[in-house]
Amino acid sequence: MSQKDANKDSLSYRDAGVDIVAGDALIENIKPFAKKTMRPEVMGGIGGFGALFEISKKFKNPVLVSGTDGVGTKLKLAFMLNKHDTVGIDLVAMSVNDILVQGAEPLFFLDYFACGKLDVAVATDVVKGIAAGCELSGCALIGGETAEMPGMYPAGEYDLAGFAVGAVEKEKIISGDTICEGDVVLGMASSGAHSNGYSLIRKIIERTGIDLNSDFHGQPLADVVIAPTRIYVKPLLALMEKLPVKGMAHITGGGLLENIPRILKDDLTAVLDKNAWQMPPLFHWLQAEGNVEANEMYRTFNCGIGMAVVVAQEHAEAAMKQLRDSGETVWNIGRIQKRTEGQPQTVVQ
Structure with missing residues (x-):
């Protein structure tokens, strides 16, 4: 060994910015929260190389349905507000609501948390939220990955992604194929x-320079803009057990205008009555302060409708009653009609 080499300091992974001890501490912190989400089908616990899950014998001819998503730039608000306990709910909601619309019961969820430097307290809050979302949707948090990558993310920031896997009986897959003229669109x-x-x-x-701690209709604006995504799994699974549901659309990116057409045949359109539901004050404020055109609002935001559910007209009242009895707010917001040439597949009027 040369004298030059002998004078070099011994380097560790921690010196390079990766703290394995912190990662181990996070795993220990999150185990109790993950344990609360367990289902009988889970084989083993957190910490293995792969997560094992046995499909329940209650399914006769199961089809697996999967979905993946992130939280997007809503995370920037979480960083600004130093509030990290609900973005995990958002993460789970975006995937479980997606697979739900095809009739699937969410079975398990895995997350991916990436950061430049691991803050164990922040990461624990995030994963607590993920576990809470899993409890709300009845699926098991059976694994995930924490990646500490120095230089990849600004200090104090992280990214989130995850995916859910569910199952539905093959003959009960909801595709929207049975939707026809005269059906009713319910908005949750x-x-x-x-x-x-x-x-x-x-x-x-x-642009407005508004103080996020200022009062907004009785609560801080910060709480309104960071409110977690609603999870519709349990009430809609219960509804599907009682009544035939023809189609469901999770209103995410693309808003009302671009998500409902995903379940409609080319010759149909959904005509929605904008006066049929109450658009929350947040959207009125965004439209006014941003001078956002109405069509852009309906194409960008959910505008108060997080899930659209299509049922036959004769089942509409019973479906609304059951959903309301389960704690949901739901309105009859429109009808399915024959589509005329050049007409959009969702019209809000």
Whole structure:
């Protein structure tokens, strides 16, 4: 060994910016929260190389349904507000609500948390939220990945992604194929902007210079804009057990105008009555302060409707009653009609 080599300090992974001890501490912190989400089908616990899950014998001819998503630039607000305990709910909601619309029961969820330097307290808050979202949707948090990558992210920031896997009986898959003229569109209330349109929301907040701690209809504006995405799994699974549901659309990126057409045949259109539901004050404020055109609002935001549910007209009242009895706010917001040449597949009038 040369004298030059002998004088070199011994380097560790921690010296390079990766703290394995912190990672181990995070795993220990989150184990109790993950344990609360366990289902009988889970084989083993957190910490293995792969997560094992046995499909329940209650399924006769199961089809697996999967979905993946992130939280998007809503995370920027979480960093600004130093509030990290609900973005995990958003993360789970975006995937479980997506697979739900095809009739699937969410079975398990895995997350991916990436940062430049691991803050164990912040990461624990995030994963607590993920576990809470899993409890709300009845799925098991069976694994995930924490990646500490120095230089990849600004100090104090992180990114989130995750995916859910569910199952549905093959003969009960909901595809929208049975939707026809005369069917009713029910709208289930959102809890806010959910996890979409936040680049525009942040731009409007920046333009107005508003204090996020200021009062907004009885609560801090910060709480309104960071409110977690509503999870519709349990009430809609219960509804599907009682009544035939023809189609469901999770209102995410693309808003009402671009998500409902995803379940409609080419010759049909959904005609929605904008006076049939109450658009929350947040959206009125965003529209006014951003001078956002009505069509852009319906194409960007959920505008108060987080899930659209299509049922036959004769089942509409019973479906609304059951959903309301389960604690949901729901309105009859429109009808399915024959589509005329050149007509959009969702019309809000």
